[in-house]
Amino acid sequence: MSEKMKEVPGIYLRDAELKAEDAITFKWRPNAKYAWSGGIAYSRYLAELKNGRIIGRACRECGRILVPPRMFCDTCFRATDEWVYVKDTGTINTYSVSYLDADANRIKEPILVAVIDLDGASEGIGILHYVDPKVDPKDLHIGMKLKAVWKPEKERIGSVTDIAYFEPLKEG
Amino acid sequence: MKEVLFMTVAVVGVGYTDFRSTTPDVSFKEQMFEAAAKAYQDAGVHPRKDIGSFITGAEDYWEGYSIFDEFVPDQLGATLRPVCTISGDGLQALLTGAMQVKTGLMDVVAVESHSAASDLLSFHGIVSHGLDPVYNRNMNVNPFFVAGLEMRKYLSETKASREQCARVVTKNKLNAMDNPLAAYPAVMSIEEVMKSEMVSNPLTRRDISPLADGAIVMVLASEKKAKELSENPIWLKGMSWISETPWLESRDWSDATYARLSSEKAFKMADITNPQKQLDLVEVDDWFSYKELQHLEAIGVCEKGQAGKLLEQGQFDRDGDTPVNVSGGRLGAGNLLEASSLQSVLECVIQLRGHAGKRQIKGAHTAAAQSWRGVPTATGSMLVLSNEK
Ligand SMILES: [Zn+2]
Numbered sequence: 001m002s003e004k005m006k007e008v009p010g011i012y013l014r015d016a017e018l019k020a021e022d023a024i025t026f027k028w029r030p031n032a033k034y035a036w037s038g039g040i041a042y043s044r045y046l047a048e049l050k051n052g053r054i055i056g057r058a059c060r061e062c063g064r065i066l067v068p069p070r071m072f073c074d075t076c077f078r079a080t081d082e083w084v085y086v087k088d089t090g091t092i093n094t095y096s097v098s099y100l101d102a103d104a105n106r107i108k109e110p111i112l113v114a115v116i117d118l119d120g121a122s123e124g125i126g127i128l129h130y131v132d133p134k135v136d137p138k139d140l141h142i143g144m145k146l147k148a149v150w151k152p153e154k155e156r157i158g159s160v161t162d163i164a165y166f167e168p169l170k171e172g
Numbered sequence: 173m174k175e176v177l178f179m180t181v182a183v184v185g186v187g188y189t190d191f192r193s194t195t196p197d198v199s200f201k202e203q204m205f206e207a208a209a210k211a212y213q214d215a216g217v218h219p220r221k222d223i224g225s226f227i228t229g230a231e232d233y234w235e236g237y238s239i240f241d242e243f244v245p246d247q248l249g250a251t252l253r254p255v256c257t258i259s260g261d262g263l264q265a266l267l268t269g270a271m272q273v274k275t276g277l278m279d280v281v282a283v284e285s286h287s288a289a290s291d292l293l294s295f296h297g298i299v300s301h302g303l304d305p306v307y308n309r310n311m312n313v314n315p316f317f318v319a320g321l322e323m324r325k326y327l328s329e330t331k332a333s334r335e336q337c338a339r340v341v342t343k344n345k346l347n348a349m350d351n352p353l354a355a356y357p358a359v360m361s362i363e364e365v366m367k368s369e370m371v372s373n374p375l376t377r378r379d380i381s382p383l384a385d386g387a388i389v390m391v392l393a394s395e396k397k398a399k400e401l402s403e404n405p406i407w408l409k410g411m412s413w414i415s416e417t418p419w420l421e422s423r424d425w426s427d428a429t430y431a432r433l434s435s436e437k438a439f440k441m442a443d444i445t446n447p448q449k450q451l452d453l454v455e456v457d458d459w460f461s462y463k464e465l466q467h468l469e470a471i472g473v474c475e476k477g478q479a480g481k482l483l484e485q486g487q488f489d490r491d492g493d494t495p496v497n498v499s500g501g502r503l504g505a506g507n508l509l510e511a512s513s514l515q516s517v518l519e520c521v522i523q524l525r526g527h528a529g530k531r532q533i534k535g536a537h538t539a540a541a542q543s544w545r546g547v548p549t550a551t552g553s554m555l556v557l558s559n560e561k
Contacts, residue, residue: 026305026306026309026310028305028309028310030297030298030301031294031296031297031298031300031301032233032236032294032297032298032301033292033293033294033297034236034291034292034293035291035293036199036200036236036288036291037195037196037197037198037199037200037288037290037291038196038199039197039198039199039200039201039202040197040198040199040202041199041202042199070201070246071202071205072201072202072205072246072247074245074246074247074249074251075220075251076220077208077209077212077218077219077220077249079205079209
């Protein structure tokens with residue numbers, strides 16, 4: 001801070017003082033509302049989730065199967081070729097255990113999130129999702145095998161959260 | 173300064189979707205991919221090996237995404253390559269691309285801009301968000317009052333009439349009838365424009381360009397590369413962009429100073445001393461009807477106060493001395509938000525290539541595209557293009 005700033009009169013306002021009636025403040029809530037077009041890829045992906053299936057798109061040139069599906073291959077820059085169902089089982093690529101919710105409130109039960117490479121998709125391609133909250137975070141590990149736990153059909157709305165979470169795949 | 177005056181960058185490829193009032197069937201990414209694939213095909217380049225840099229002109233609030241640059245590489249073929257977003261209109265992005273070519277670091281640059289306006293449920297809310305939060309936002313008026321204030325001052329100073337403004341709308345919508353890409357072609361009467369609902373007096377609903385969706389991609393190349401790639405490169409001859417003060421309380425409400433200054437600079441670079449004579453066609457921003465007249469005067473196509481009269485005499489018609497917004501402009505082709513300025517450039521390129529079909533301006537060899545970023549801004553750009561180097 002410059003010498004000059006030290007001479008500025010007054011004190012820093014505390015939160016309570018900012019909210020006090022005699023403080024001059026302005027409030028503005030942006031009116032920013034969107035309804036994005038699903039388009040071809042999003043729409044089919046979400047419709048298939050509602051059906052209890054995970055679908056991707058295959059690129060014949062590089063041979064990759066992209067999940068979530070895209071109508072174009074970013075590697076080859078060409079239109080992808082066909083729809084391919086992948087399995088709802090996979091392997092943890094990476095994971096984290098969050099002790100904050102979306103509004104940065106500290107939470108007692110941590111949220112387990114993982115990127116799961118799906119069986120049938122190409123290596124390093126899969127889904128970002130929750131891991132069963134009953135799993136002890138200490139038991140999580142990269143390479144862990146998981147399987148989707150779907151919400152009951154009537155509760156599915158065409159959303160990534162139509163899968164409730166992924167749970168450890170029981171051996172055998 | 174001297175060496176900057178000599179431009180050697182050309183447009184060697186253009187690609188676009190058609191423009192539509194709504195696009196529920198495709199995402200903005202799928203639209204961008206369509207435009208990009210066509211532009212690369214037109215230029216004869218492959219983005220994965222031939223293009224050195226990718227630039228989009230986009231504004232996060234229109235998109236509803238923060239850090240929008242992160243959402244563009246895949247559909248442009250730009251992953252693992254230099255990518256940036258210019259938080260400005262498509263023409264500002266194109267000028268940035270031209271400068272990148274001029275550095276010599278890249279021979280070929282792709283420039284993209286699009287509109288997903290139909291995804292935006294609160295268009296007026298986003299425009300209001302551009303007002304000063306302390307002095308202006310809490311007045312709780314629809315933000316088009318800014319255009320009403322400007323239109324009033326412009327009409328008062330120039331003695332242009334409401335009817336002349338309405339004629340801008342009918343001309344541009346009629347021009348759009350011959351532009352297969354246009355979203356809002358119409359044969360509309362001046363009475364219909366004049367009698368439409370008042371929005372912010374003297375501005376009526378039909379004075380305002382209707383929103384549309386669409387994507388446009390252009391490929392720029394250095395002189396050497398342009399000659400290799402293209403039989404008909406369209407050369408960028410002069411360019412400039414200007415921002416005025418944002419203060420609504422103390423701006424020049426009658427003149428579009430940003431348009432005057434940016435055109436003066438661009439015309440100097442392009443050796444345009446008499447725009448009315450030397451420009452074969454002009455695309456100017458017509459977000460609101462009166463803006464076309466104001467912009468034509470600001471860029472020196474005619475004297476201040478003359479645009480309305482000349483319009484009535486047919487001088488700005490497609491077969492007039494200086495055809496203006498042959499594409500239909502925002503009023504006829506559709507308001508593509510940040511992409512409308514690239515739509516203006518697109519029309520110039522198509523015309524200068526001689527590919528405009530029914531709406532072709534015969535013998536066109538020099539054209540100008542002028543942009544404005546809409547209310548509440550006083551920011552605009554100018555680009556002069558030619559099919560002769
Ligand atoms: Zn591929």
